[in-house]
Amino acid sequence: MAIYNTPSDAANTAVRSFLTSVGEHYLGRSFNTGTGYGKFLWLKICEEFGNACAYCEQPALLQIEHLLMFNRTEYGLHHPGNIVPVCKACNKRSRNEDKTYVSWNVHLSQVCAGQAPEIVERRHAKILEHMQRYEYPNLNEQERHAIRVIAEALYENIKAESEKSLAMYRKLDQAFVRKGSGPAA
Numbered sequence: 633m634a635i636y637n638t639p640s641d642a643a644n645t646a647v648r649s650f651l652t653s654v655g656e657h658y659l660g661r662s663f664n665t666g667t668g669y670g671k672f673l674w675l676k677i678c679e680e681f682g683n684a685c686a687y688c689e690q691p692a693l694l695q696i697e698h699l700l701m702f703n704r705t706e707y708g709l710h711h712p713g714n715i716v717p718v719c720k721a722c723n724k725r726s727r728n729e730d731k732t733y734v735s736w737n738v739h740l741s742q743v744c745a746g747q748a749p750e751i752v753e754r755r756h757a758k759i760l761e762h763m764q765r766y767e768y769p770n771l772n773e774q775e776r777h778a779i780r781v782i783a784e785a786l787y788e789n790i791k792a793e794s795e796k797s798l799a800m801y802r803k804l805d806q807a808f809v810r811k812g813s814g815p816a817a
């Protein structure tokens with residue numbers, strides 16, 4: 633849980649919640665990696681990657697990585713085909729010049745810098761095989777566009793609502809709270 637929460641944080645959370653719902657729509661069931669069947673699947677995926685990081689192959693405390701990022705830029709769905717285990721160090725991507733994050737395959741080649749090409753190729757193939765095995769939905773251009781439009785609208789609406797809430801509080805504070813009660817004790 634974040635300590636400092638901005639309207640953008642609330643809006644981003646709403647977008648992730650939407651991407652979770654769409655992922656579950658394609659999966660046909662809920663996918664909570666913290667409990668029950670979702671947790672079972674997550675542990676199974678970790679095992680398939682040898683309980684090691686999908687990018688650097690170090691055995692470590694593993695975190696969930698969404699290959700197609702779980703945000704307004706890549707619109708990755710929360711779906712077993714889109715998650716792999718990674719170590720803490722690999723769970724941070726560099727950014728492109730336009731400030732967006734690099735894609736998972738660029739990130740993989742950066743993590744593997746200096747390693748033999750066949751090692752990079754093997755890890756790349758393993759991740760692709762994972763996406764296919766778990767049938768990550770192959771969305772067409774219209775579907776991707778629809779997700780993008782809805783996510784953008786959701787983001788802007790939630791951000792605007794958060795900002796409106798502060799404006800409303802300021803108004804109420806002036807109209808009622810300050811007026812009747814005199815100087816604060």
Ligand SMILES: [Zn+2]
Pocket residue numbers: 685686687688689690718719720721722
């Ligand atoms: Zn790693």
